[in-house]
Amino acid sequence: MLNLFDRMNGHSRFSAFLLLLALACLPSMSHASNADDMAKAAQLDDERRMKALLAAGVDPNLVAQKQRGETALMMALREDSKKVFNLLLNARGIDLNLRARNGDTALMIASYKGNVAAVKALLDKEAEPNNTGWTALHYAAAIGNDEIVQMLLDASAYIDAGSPNQTTPIMMAARAGKIYTVKLLLDSGADVTLKNDAGMTAIDLAKKFDHDDIAEGLTHRLKQAGKL
Known part of the structure; x- marks a missing residue:
């Protein structure tokens, strides 16, 4: 049938x-x-x-x-x-740790926006501050938000995290002329001698973008430490 x-x-x-x-x-x-x-x-x-x-x-x-x-x-x-x-x-x-197409996480976006309350809320929920590539600390350093930088460091963010081209957070702060952020990262143990893929250190980037006060301060600290 x-x-x-x-x-x-x-x-x-x-x-x-x-x-x-x-x-x-x-x-x-x-x-x-x-x-x-x-x-x-x-x-x-x-x-x-x-x-x-x-x-x-x-x-x-x-x-x-x-x-x-x-x-x-x-x-x-x-x-x-x-x-x-x-x-x-x-x-x-x-x-909380999903990544957008460009690699950003919610924590990274909150850090870039300088949204202190959101960064705190995300970290309280155990959002991960460390990942490969760009990190929340890079973004916070670039905009010079020291409160967020300190919060991320307190949450064990890797201070010398390397971006895809090996730029570190202190390089970002030096490039942007954020002198207080540079000092905070330096005092917290950032390695100023590291170089990115272009062979530039934080001092080189400060000089390139005409932040002579930062370049001089970092050079002085390296000399004090016997690294120059």
């Missing part, structure tokens, strides 16, 4: 095929819709919408911003959406 599908004529079979194809696409369409909704909630700091999405079972780690590969938590930090950030920070199953 022929089953129902076998008894269908050609047109009916083609229509059934299209229906099955459409049904197969529903999960991906739903996934895209959830991502768009999470992105909007993060951008607008819409706590109510984000709560509804999470209550409906949407993954808090879903990539909400495709171009940058960022989660809603990362977007909330970038947009300074405090209510959504706090909600996601405490969401069941949240992964």
Whole structure:
């Protein structure tokens, strides 16, 4: 005996095929819709919408911003959406150490933005300060936020972390002319003699970008230590 599908004529079979194809696409369409909704909630700091999405079972780690590969938590930090950030920070199953397409983590974005409260909250939740490539300490040093630098050091951030081109946090601070950050890192044990892939030290970078006071101070400290 022929089953129902076998008894269908050609047109009916083609229509059934299209229906099955459409049904197969529903999960991906739903996934895209959830991502768009999470992105909007993060951008607008819409706590109510984000709560509804999470209550409906949407993954808090879903990539909400495709171009940058960022989660809603990362977007909330970038947009300074405090209510959504706090909600996601405490969401069941949240992964604080996911990386965006460029390698940034939530902690790195918070550090780059100079968001002291968010950095503290992430570290209290045991977000990892160390990873390969650029780190939160690089970013905090580059903007000269000494409070965040100290918080990261207290959380065991590697002080001489090397970026992909072996730039260290103290090099970033010296390049940007952040003299107090340079001193903080130096006093905390940063190695000023390290060189990046271009063969430049923190002193070289300070000189290149006309931060002579930093170059002179670092040179003096190296001479005192008998390293020059």
